[in-house]
Amino acid sequence: MRVTQNMLNNNMLNNLRQNSAEMQRSMEQLSTGKKINRPSDDPVVAMKGVDYRSELSKVDQFERNMSEVRSWMDTSDEAMNEAGQSLQRIRELVVQASNDTYDQDDRANMASEVEEIKNHLTELANSKVNNKYIFNGANTLEPRFDIDEEGNRTSENANNDAVEIEVSDGVYIQSNINPDNAFSEEMFNSLDDVVGALRGGDLEEGEDGAEARVSQFLDELDDHSQNLVNERADLGARMNRADLIENRLSQQKVTTNQLKSNNEDADMAEVIMNLQMQENVHRASLGAGARVLQPTLMDFLN
Structure with a gap:
């Protein structure tokens, strides 16, 4: 084959273009810090990068879900702690009211305090997180108790279903408690009875049936307090599990980021x-x- 001057010139230009293209690619890697800047540079690396980003997106969503779970659990724990202290105070008032050193006016004042504590417990039962009622089961858009203008309490919307949130692939955790163990209608009925007994003056010592009445209230209050303790213990166990899940998500995020970096970042x-x-x-x-x-x-x- 005869080699002409044009052939030599064209080959030289092609080689120069190839060298320039290689330099351009290296300069892009240097300026971006990435092995590839478009899928055509290396389709295998590009596809792996898509998979890693998809995995990171899922982990980010699970972390947001865990944040929601944490908010529910922390608020539930604080509310049940306040409820337990409130029931303990009511118990103290019932014991005091059975003492003859207090007259009917004193017992009326105690009844007012119990009434206020009951109202506070109602507010706790209607606690909200991110505009959702956390103590009404799966019915998070309506309060557990409705209070009319006259102060009457109704629980037509009460719901005790579990609210489960996905915190990992196929892994769900219950974020709420069983509200019937913490803020049951029976508990509020007991408090209504206590208020009525205090205002009616039938908790005085020496009266027929007064001792049995006091004992009944104390037993009921102790039962409600124990239900709160049991529910708090169950919540505590799930909070410990949530800690483990959060740690695993954090480690998964670090590992996936490392794999993505190894796949894409240029040396x-x-x-x-x-x-x-x-x-x-x-x-x-x-x-x-x-x-x-x-x-x-x-x-x-x-």
Whole structure:
């Protein structure tokens, strides 16, 4: 095959274009810090990158779900702690009211305090997190108790279903408690009876049936307090599990980010070395190309 001057020129230009393209790619890697900047650079790396980003997106969503679960659990625990203290105070008042050193006016004042504590417990039962009622089971859009203008309490919307939130692939955790164990209608009925007994004056010592009445109230209050303790213990166990899940999600996020970095991030030292070599090759190509160009009359005269 006869090699012409045009062939030499074209080959030289093609080689220069290839060198320039390699330099451009290295300069892109250097400026972005990534092995590839478009899927066509390396489809395998690009597909793995999509998978890692999808995994990170899922982990981020699970972490947001865990934040919601935490809010529900922490608020539930605080509310039950307040409810337990409130029931303990009512118990103390019942014991005091059975003492003859208190007259009917004193017992009426105690009844007012119990009434206020009952109202506070109602507010706790209607606690909200992110505009959702957390003590009404799966019916999170309506309060557990409705209070009319006259102060009457109704629980037509009461719901005790579990609210489960996905916190990992196929893993769900119950974020709420069983409200019937913490804020039951029976508990509020007991408090209504206590208020009525205090205002009616039938808790005085020496009266027929008063001792039995006091004992009945104390037993009921103790039962409600024990239900709160049991529900808090169950919640505490789930809070411990939530800690383990949160730690696993954090570790999963770190691991996935590391894999994504290994897959996509460029080795900067290697990129700089490659760029330096490509610059040397490019300069050498230019020098060689100058000799390949068609000689002129001046070249012969020299």
